[in-house]
Amino acid sequence: MGYSLMIHGGAGAIGAPERFAPSLRAIIETGADMLTKGASALDAVTECVRLLEDDPLFNAGRGSVLNADGAVYCDASVMDGRGLSAGAVAGVRRVRNPVLLARLVMERTPHVFLIGEGAERFGRAQGVVIEEDAYFLTPERQAQLARAKARSATTLDHGATEDGKLGTVGAVARDSAGNLAAATSTGGLVNQMFGRIGDSPVIGAGVFADNDSCAISCTGIGEQFMRTTLARIASVFVETQGMAATDAATAAIAYLVRKVKGSGGLIIVDRNGGCGAAYSTPGMLRASFENGKISVAAG
Numbered sequence: 557m558g559y560s561l562m563i564h565g566g567a568g569a570i571g572a573p574e575r576f577a578p579s580l581r582a583i584i585e586t587g588a589d590m591l592t593k594g595a596s597a598l599d600a601v602t603e604c605v606r607l608l609e610d611d612p613l614f615n616a617g618r619g620s621v622l623n624a625d626g627a628v629y630c631d632a633s634v635m636d637g638r639g640l641s642a643g644a645v646a647g648v649r650r651v652r653n654p655v656l657l658a659r660l661v662m663e664r665t666p667h668v669f670l671i672g673e674g675a676e677r678f679g680r681a682q683g684v685v686i687e688e689d690a691y692f693l694t695p696e697r698q699a700q701l702a703r704a705k706a707r708s709a710t711t712l713d714h715g716a717t718e719d720g721k722l723g724t725v726g727a728v729a730r731d732s733a734g735n736l737a738a739a740t741s742t743g744g745l746v747n748q749m750f751g752r753i754g755d756s757p758v759i760g761a762g763v764f765a766d767n768d769s770c771a772i773s774c775t776g777i778g779e780q781f782m783r784t785t786l787a788r789i790a791s792v793f794v795e796t797q798g799m800a801a802t803d804a805a806t807a808a809i810a811y812l813v814r815k816v817k818g819s820g821g822l823i824i825v826d827r828n829g830g831c832g833a834a835y836s837t838p839g840m841l842r843a844s845f846e847n848g849k850i851s852v853a854a855g
């Protein structure tokens with residue numbers, strides 16, 4: 557059985573999707589190369605999300621959107637399908653790579669979820685890279701917040717009235733040993749309330765991985781994914797109904813729409829290495845590596 561990898565860079569009505577393609581391609585190639593050389597699914601998804609966080613095009617890490625106070629707060633999670641180990645952080649500032657901090661929570665604490673100041677203190681003690689505020693405050697994000705405030709919009713990454721792309725990045729993989737892993741990272745919603753947390757760091761909502769079913773990473777309006785525990789629902793479709801990745805992704809998004817008229821998408825790698833994606837938005841930025849073949853898509 558093979559190894560596979562999928563990444564996403566958010567869903568929505570994506571303006572000029574071609575501008576994201578070079579980054580998506582470079583990052584999926586890096587992850588594919590790792591898996592081909594025998595890396596674990598956990599290492600591959602962590603590295604892909606780290607690269608997505610470092611890329612200012614995507615709403616996570618460096619490219620995180622600004623909240624209503626004009627500040628960046630990041631959320632991230634990682635899950636290892638080998639025993640349902642998981643780590644997550646929420647509302648962290650100045651941590652260059654929130655996904656690496658989530659992984660440290662998983663591997664070096666007895667806990668699953670650290671927030672805010674406690675998460676940052678733990679990160680500093682572990683030696684994670686800390687950046688100045690200026691690292692995150694890109695001119696694009698400042699202009700985007702000003703536009704959102706002018707509209708009084710407390711909405712999506714770019715919001716349907718701008719380029720319409722929802723933020724969040726993620727990766728899911730199956731390695732050659734049959735282990736699954738998932739990771740998700742976000743800066744949340746543009747102009748969101750101080751203290752607001754979405755689905756990305758919530759296990760079973762924005763992320764899930766279980767070797768018995770699949771690995772999932774979601775993007776979309778976090779409240780809707782939390783209320784439907786969408787990642788976990790997708791895994792149940794695989795585990796109890798025997799669905800493959802594509803069918804489970806389609807069924808999960810149908811559930812999201814039916815239950816809460818939800819807006820977003822998800823990527824899945826199933827226990828057999830099958831890849832699937834589905835979304836209720838006009839498009840989703842994503843790339844896959846399946847059966848040795850790479851493909852990049854925005855629609």
Ligand code: GLY
Nearest residue numbers: 744754776777778
């Ligand atoms: N899906 C990310 C968020 O709602 O924050």
